Amino acid sequence: GIQVEQSPPDLILQEGANSTLRCNFSDSVNNLQWFHQNPWGQLINLFYIPSGTKQNGRLSATTVATERYSLLYISSSQTTDSGVYFCAVLSGGYNKLIFGAGTRLAVHP
Amino acid sequence: NAGVTQTPKFQVLKTGQSMTLQCAQDMNHEYMSWYRQDPGMGLRLIHYSVGAGITDQGEVPNGYNVSRSTTEDFPLRLLSAAPSQTSVYFCASSSLGGTQYFGPGTRLLVL
Numbered sequence: 001g002i003q004v005e006q007s008p009p010d011l012i013l014q015e016g017a018n019s020t021l022r023c024n025f026s027d028s029v030n031n032l033q034w035f036h037q038n039p040w041g042q043l044i045n046l047f048y049i050p051s052g053t054k055q056n057g058r059l060s061a062t063t064v065a066t067e068r069y070s071l072l073y074i075s076s077s078q079t080t081d082s083g084v085y086f087c088a089v090l091s092g093g094y095n096k097l098i099f100g101a102g103t104r105l106a107v108h109p
Numbered sequence: 110n111a112g113v114t115q116t117p118k119f120q121v122l123k124t125g126q127s128m129t130l131q132c133a134q135d136m137n138h139e140y141m142s143w144y145r146q147d148p149g150m151g152l153r154l155i156h157y158s159v160g161a162g163i164t165d166q167g168e169v170p171n172g173y174n175v176s177r178s179t180t181e182d183f184p185l186r187l188l189s190a191a192p193s194q195t196s197v198y199f200c201a202s203s204s205l206g207g208t209q210y211f212g213p214g215t216r217l218l219v220l
Contacts, residue, residue, distance in 0.1 A: 004151075033208065043199065043211040086151055090206075096142075096167065097201075097209060099151030 002027045002091045006100035013077050013107045021072040021103045023087030031090035032063050033097065034072050038083045046072070046085075077107045111135050113212035115200050121218045122190040130185040130215050132200030138210075140203045141183040145169065145196040146214075152199060158183055159205065190219045 003026040013019055023032070034046040047054050047061040049070065054061050058077075063070040074081055084104050088097040116131045134141065142157035144167075154167030158177040172194060174186040183202075187194060197216050203209040 031206070035211075041197065041214050043214075045208055045210065048208040088151070096154055096157065097144075097152070099144075099153070101149070101151050 002029070002089060002098050004087060004089055004098055004100035006085075006087055006103050008103060009101065010104045011106070013105065015077060015079060015107055015109050017077050017107075018073070018075045019077060019105070021074070021085055021087075021105075023070040023072070023100055025068050025070075025087075025089050027068070027091070029065065029068075029089040029091055032070050033088050033090070034061055034070070035086045035088065036081075036083055037086060037102070043086075074105075077105075079107050079109055081105060082107050113200055113202050113210050115198075115212040115215050117215060118213070119216045119218075121220065122187075123220055124191060126190050128187050128190065130187075130198055130200075130217075132183045132185065132212060133181050134183075134200075134202040134210075135181065136202060136210070137180060138202035138207075139180070139205050140209075141177065142167070142201050142209075143173070143175065143183070143185045144199045144201065145194075146199060147196050155185065155198075187217075190217075192219045195219045 005024045031050040036044045049063045051065045060073045084102040086102045088099045113134045143155040144152035156175040158164045200212040201209045
């Protein structure tokens with residue numbers, strides 16, 4: 001089946017720093033989503049991005065489907081950005097999401 | 110809209126007990142699914158449904174049953190709980206091909 005790899009696995013930042021998280025996938029996908037899991041365990045949708053670039057405030061994402069990767073950019077990081085960021089791809093039919101193992105981000109004041 | 114709701118939030122079971130995790134959504138989504146999340150890992154698909162009366166297996170279906178009698182509800186049944194089923198369970202819903210929305214999760218401990 002399709003493989004989803006995220007890097008780096010862990011990331012520590014000082015407040016105000018910028019970062020780039022990467023998601024590689026092994027086969028063509030119908031779609032891709034980025035999620036943030038906050039320290040309380042809640043999964044929050046960030047982007048639904050099959051291709052191209054989207055921006056939402058300090059966050060933006062780019063997916064290059066032909067090269068099988070997606071990037072999540074976090075600018076001017078804040079302590080509330082801490083948590084785990086997951087990339088998940090939609091493979092085949094019926095909205096079956098395949099998740100990567102996540103990038104654990106800690107932002108220190 | 111409440112979105113996707115799950116009950117209970119926490120549950121402790123003894124090995125061999127059965128229970129049902131409840132999931133409901135009020136967005137009229139056709140697609141609903143159950144995932145489990147184990148420590149340090151991403152979510153893995155257990156079962157999914159593309160509409161009332163239609164269910165299918167995901168990546169890790171053994172030990173779980175589902176049914177979909179209405180559009181709104183998608184309960185997950187543990188038939189005979191095992192310690193390996195200790196996990197956090199998430200329910201999700203979406204329109205077909207659309208963004209998936211997740212519930213708050215149920216933390217299950219099997220002793």
